[in-house]
Amino acid sequence: MATDDSSSDLNRMQRLSGVEKATILLLAMGKPLADRIVKRFDSDELKRVASSASTLRTVERPVLDRIVDDLVKQLEVGIGLVATPGQAQELISGVVSEEDAAQILETVNGSSGKTLWPRLSRTPGANVAKFLMQENSQTVAYVLSMVAPDLAASVVAQMPAAQRNSVMRRMLALKPMTDAAAALLEEILAENLLSGVTSDGDTNLQAKLASVLNKLEKQQMDEALKSIEAVNPKGAKLVRGLLFVFDDIVKLAPEARAKLFDEVPSEVTIMALKDAQPEVVEAALGGVSSRARRMIEQELTGGAPATKKDVQKAQRWIADLVLDMADRGLIEIGGSHDE
Known part of the structure; x- marks a missing residue:
């Protein structure tokens, strides 16, 4: 029965047009973030999205998850545009004074992931958990792989068992994210989570996951290990070797x-x-x-x-x-x- 439901979700997602998928994602991400994206649309694109939104039927959560997963996979492949600091400087050159341009570039460069993740690691676990529990498991896995183990353990300990185990499985199989996708995610986190708040390979993934599991209660640790073992016995065995109770x-x-x-x-x-x-x-x-x-x-x-x-x-x-x-x-x- 579960297989039939999964097949039905996949079929519906495949029948959706690109405009419909974009509309669903915009509605799901909420008005503040959607506004920042929509304002870059031209009038024709706005009309197409508005028309799609007015005729869109109810979208079940499994279908939404598949759309998000599909987007994540496309972002992992990468896009054909890579911006550089030099291009950023050229973009604002002539628009503002040289002094202002230097200050802007310094601010932008200083707001990268190099400063985001340490700041996020100092954020109360309850705040991070409340935010991430509404997100796709793939996104949660990436975020937890970037923050301090203490915070990651605090977050997953507050999740329902099914979500916690899903996130743990994804952490073990996590693939590197493209710079463009990582930058977008970091911008969203900085704006929605940090505002107002004062991968190096499989071995590192296993060590990172073990660091998180080592902070959990034994029952939670055992549940997560069983869940991982069901889909990745070899990975679970390697992680076990890094655990200590x-x-x-x-x-x-x-x-x-x-x-x-x-x-x-x-x-x-x-x-x-x-x-x-x-x-x-x-x-x-x-x-x-x-x-x-x-x-x-x-x-x-x-x-x-x-x-x-x-x-x-x-x-x-x-x-x-x-x-x-x-x-x-x-x-x-x-x-x-x-x-």
Whole structure:
């Protein structure tokens, strides 16, 4: 049945004319952005779009998604025009003074993605999630691949499971975006998300996705991995090798555990071990001094109970420290996350 629906959506999209597809996209993107595009149309183009809008029937979400995906694919192929800073200077030369032209070019060059993504990474996750949850999964995947892992994890954690898993699958298979498409997306983000707010290959994609997954709760991580594994088993296996959760300390070499727990405050170790399996407790205690071990064991047997949230926070803190120490070359992880 799902296959029939998908085929029907594809057939309807293929029957749409170019003008109808353009009209649908303009209506979907909202008036502020559509106005900026429509003002570049000539009178004949405006009449054709207006006529199309007046006769357009209801467009189901799957059809809209296919139209957006088709546009993204065309943008990935590229267009036959490449602008340069020199052309930009030539464009405004003679229109404004040389001093004003220099200031304009400096502003334009400074507003590129080099400054957008760090700014976006400092934006509250709730704001970014609210904006991106209304966008196509392909767009969301690209944006999350460009921002800091902490923000990406915060965003996907707030998404419904189906959307979260779809975005994760697309992140793993993400292709480079053309400069023109990236510039358009960055402009939209800067205008609609940042206003008023104070790819290097498959290996990098896997590392980026692992960085996001490492910040999620274990249940969310497992759900995302299962979803990825269903469509890309090889990619899922490679990503698993880059993951690390607290229970994986049993896979660390004794020397690595000793270095790790030398950096962990005793109170954090105690909290993290409150809800741990016996083999995990033993592995952790094997990395501390005899005196610290006796004190921790005493707290675990007679100390006050802890909330699940506090335990998970302590475990995540230690897991993050492991990843940080591995990045700095202080220890080797060596193992992988198992379900």
